Amino acid sequence: MWKHALFWVRDLVLAVFIALVVILFLYQPVKVEGTSMLPTLTDQERVFINKFAYRLGLEHIQRGDTVVFWFPGDPSKSYIKRVIGLPGDRVEIRQGYVFVNGYPISEPYVPDDYRDRSSMPAIVVPEGHYFVMGDHRSSSNDSRHWGPLPARAIYGKAVFAYWPLERLGIVQ
Structure with missing residues (x-):
């Protein structure tokens, strides 16, 4: 009986160790600061980001991905935003609605009262760049x-929200 219990404890310790390695080296906990991603992510919410999916080529950045990046204006700060335009895309905003390559994109994650009613002339996203926006359009830099x-x-890439517990789940 003790031998069976020792095997069970060994397996449990091994599973916890593997889980910690995955969480600490593949994923990184990040605290959301600010309201620019409401209602998807709230101020002070904690999420895990996948640090290697893009860098190792396991995934390609897609329109709609929620990404974490070093802010170009101050690389000591990190921001979290949603990818709207890919390299080569033509992005335009008309009275708060986003058009990519001439077509309106579906944005179920942007409630109407969070939509900024401003417009932006069309720009073409350069190679090696992405056009990103917060979901709370009227309060996003x-x-x-x-x-x-x-x-x-x-x-x-933001993949999983873990705190507060009532927001536990996959980041959409």
Whole structure:
């Protein structure tokens, strides 16, 4: 009986060790600061980001991904925003609605009362860059203000919210 219990304890310790290695080296906990990603992410919410999916080529950055990056205006600060435009895309905003390559994009994550009613002339996202925006459009400092984001500034993809517990789940 003790032998069976020792095997069980060994397996449990091994599982916890593997989980810690994955969490500490593949994922990084990040605290959201500010309201620019409401309602998707709240101020002070904690999320895990995947640090290696993009860098190792396991995933490619897609429109709609929520990414964490070093802010181009001050690389000591990190921001979290949603990818709207990919390299080569033509992005335009008409009265708060985003058009990519001439077509309106579906944005179910932006409630109507969070939509900024301003417009922005069309720009073409340069190669090696992305156009990013916060979901709370009227309170977000994003590519509309400082231009397309260099790909090299992106260091992770938000994948899982873990705190507060009532917000536990996959980041959409």
